[in-house]
Amino acid sequence: MHVSTNLDVDLVAVEATDQVNLLLELQAPELPEEATRAAQTLVVVLDRSGSMGGEPLEASQRALTTLIGRLDPRDRFGLVVFDDHADVVVPTAALESLGIEAVKEAIAGIYAGGCTDLSAGYLLGLSEANRAMGDGGATVMLISDGHANEGETSPVVLGDLAESRARARITTVTIGYGLGYDEELLVALARGGNGDHVFAEDVDQLHPAIAKQVSGLLAKAVTAASVTIRPLGSGLAEITVLHDVPVAMVGDEVIAQLGDLYQGESRRLLIQLDIPAMAALGLATIAEVAVRYTELPDMVEHVITLPVTVNVVPGDVAAGRVPDPVVTVERLLQQAQQSKRDAITAMRAGETDAANAWLTGAVSMLSADIGEMAPHDRAALDEEVSELQRLSELTGQGNTERTVKSSYASMSQRNRSRRPNPTNKTP
The missing domain is CATH 1.20.120 (Four Helix Bundle (Hemerythrin (Met), subunit A))
Incomplete structure (x- = not known):
């Protein structure tokens, strides 16, 4: 994977506090055409509450049936449904062992039920993913059209859960259908789980939304990507990650979780660095950026470390700088x-x-x-x-x-x- 860093300005005034923005760009590799991609694990968590009855549920079933046809026999697939309780409709396993026709029959047999205990469905989906996932991790795709009205309903609690599972290489993707779903909850799950949140207003948008997420899953080239920003020298007054991704403080280090990258995908992360006054002119290394990731299909972990350097100059020189x-x-x-x-x-x-x-x-x-x-x-x-x-x-x-x-x-x-x-x- 190619990693580069770029500052908006690399000149800072001597003996003056300053602020610079660091842009980190990650370019995932393209797999050779002849390469065999890593087997993936996908667990779909589908809302079958009463409001999904009729066309919404039927559209979801059609989309999932199409999805199955795109997976490789080595890929692991599972299906969890929930209303006022959660059930495993398809235990997560390799398609070649499940049988595609048996999976399609199980999808066709889903029917609408009662209330919406989203947390029960999500927890069961996480359990299935954790049980069956391979070295490349797993993706839980949650599809819902309503507000959770039973079980745990807090976006903070469930978002934190998604974040903890993302650290164990389980990505959460959410698709909200219609105008009645709880967007704050689904966004919190996707944000914590390092996945996308998609809004599908009607059945015509639902199928493409599911298809696009599956395309990403099948093109996964990198998993468990994270960025650590470590202050050096005289330190930094503050480090702020401006993209809305999960961030943790460990001592004076800031760790941002990026999750999975697709083949050929470019991801950006913007980091604001508040620099204390420095008395010495010349080059100064103010931080170190470490990018850690696992490359597929070989499952080799890499760490790329890059310095962040500024040039401390007289104030009149710094005043003429032009941002990148x-x-x-x-x-x-x-x-x-x-x-x-x-x-x-x-x-x-x-x-x-x-x-x-x-x-x-x-x-x-x-x-x-x-x-x-x-x-x-x-x-x-x-x-x-x-x-x-x-x-x-x-x-x-x-x-x-x-x-x-x-x-x-x-x-x-x-x-x-x-x-x-x-x-x-x-x-």
Whole structure:
């Protein structure tokens, strides 16, 4: 895997506190065409509560039946369903031992039930994944259309659970169907589990949402990726990870969990470093970045360590520094994500005008900088402006649920900074 670092500015003024932004980019390898990919483990946790009855459940069954056809006989598949309790419909095992037709029959036999004990389904799905997963870890894909109304319902508690299982190489992906699901809970599970959260408003969007996640699973090239930022020298006053990923403090080190990467995928992580005043002119190494990951299919663990160095110069020299445009773009994109969070808070409080002000303000902020950038630097900002304008239009239509869910899904995609979308290669 290729790893690079880039500072927005590498000049800092002598005897003055400063702040710089470090952009870390990880490029996952492409597997050779003749290579046999590692067998994967997928456990689907499907909501079969009463509200899923009819077309939503039938669409899910059709999508899962198609999904099965894309898996390799070596891949492990399991299916858990839940309403007011959870059941294992397909015990997680290699498809070649389960039999594809038997799995399809089990999927076809699912029926709608009662209330929504999402935590029971999720816990059982985690148990199945933990029992059956191979060296490459596992993915739990949870699909729900409703609010959890039985069992554990706290996004904080379940998000923490997802984060703990992600450290054991179990990724959690969530797909929210319709306008009635609990987006805060599903987003917390996906964030903690280092997976995507997807909003599928109707049955036409549900099948592609499931298919895209399976494409990513089958193109997995790296698992258990993490980044450790370690202060050096005179230390750092503060380290802040600006992407919304699970972060832990261990002593003075900051550890960010990135999870899985697809073949050829580029992931970015923006880190804000607050630098104390330094008295000596010249080069100073202020931190060390260590990227730890396991590469598939060989299951070899790698650690790449890179120094972070700045040049301490007189104040008048530092005053003329020009920020790197690539890092600047990523910083602006993360500021736009914060505007979406502020807009969601306002919408939840019934303050539609305030929500729209956050979104249009973000458009103005990005637009002001776009004009000063070269065309190859501005593409991501143009895309984000279009997305913010779309969310602003939804806000103006007065449908809070649609706008909030769209905003959460938009933030999930942008904060994970996946480039490009995964493509599935034939095993």
